[in-house]
Amino acid sequence: MPLLLPPLLLSACGGKDVPPEQYSSNDTALPALTSTLSSENIQFSHKEGSEDQPDSYVYSGLSSMTDTLASYVQALEEDGCSPIDTNGVVKELPDFSVSSGSVSMGKDTGDGGVFQLQIAxxxxxxxxxPVYAAELRITQPSVQALTVSEAIQRLKSCTPALLGLSGASMEEYEVYAEEGLVLVDSSPCLQLNVYSSTPRQYRGCYLMTVDGAHLYQLDRDASQVTELTPYSNTAVK
Incomplete structure (x- = not known):
């Protein structure tokens, strides 16, 4: 037997404003906030903009803002939106549990612009x-590449067991980087060679992506690489 949700009760301030089912611009439409509300008696008002200010839609009386925002943003992400900053760079979502805040959810329109919903x-x-920005482009944040010394320190912070080595600490080993980069699945990697300290003997070769996110072990004889997990894949920001 299907589950029936109680009706959503909306009262328009002044009795004139009717909440939209979606927000649209330049043939791009996104679901309105009411699409994720199940049963709330809220007030709605439409603030008309001007040449310099876009229209705004105001929803008041929301009983659980945290859940409301989380559900709505998830729906927008499923519709192809991403949280972006003023330059169109994808960023992390804010903490919806705080009493006040804002986030801009943007979607490429297909004609070179971005349709975004500024949520406060x-x-x-x-x-x-809702705002359409014709000149904006959604881009991924740039990731800073590891220096050779940072890559060496990151490898030495791993456990010998993860690297297939014996011993309790990487302090028993020395790590040297070869010049140049090698490609693994089209990703450039630093090549790091590990030697035991006493006696000094070659123990293995490891490939680390330049952002530090992935670590591989190279089998020179078989010319094969194996990704090592679990690896602390916190990329350098």
Whole structure:
């Protein structure tokens, strides 16, 4: 038997404003906040903009802002949106449990621009401002490449067991980097050779992606690489 959700109760301030089912611009549409609300008696108002200010949609009386925002942003992500900064660079989502905040969810429109929903909340009120930015592009954040010394230190912070080595600590080994980069699955990697300290003897070769996110062991005889997990894959920001 299907589960029936109770109706969503919306009261428009002044009795004139009707909440939209979606926000749209330049043939791109995104679901409205009400698409993820199940049963709440909230107030709605539409603030008309001007030449310099876009329209805004205000929803008040939201009982659980944290859950409301989390559900709505998830729906937007499933619709192809990403949290972005003012330059269109993808960023992490904010903490929705704080009493006030904001986030901009953007989506490429296919014509070179970005349609974004600027979401701001304070207390039990959420304001959504749809904006089309013709010159904006959504890009991924750049990742700083590891220096050779940083890569060596990162490898030495691993346990010998992860690297297939004996001993309790990497202090028993020396690590040297070869010049140049090698490609693993199209990703450039630093090549790090490990030697035992006493006696000095070659113990293995490891390939680390330049962002530090992945670590591989190279079998020189078989010319094969194996990714090592679990590896602390915190990339350098």
């Amino acid at each position: 909340w304070e207390g039990d009120t959420c304001t959504i401002t």
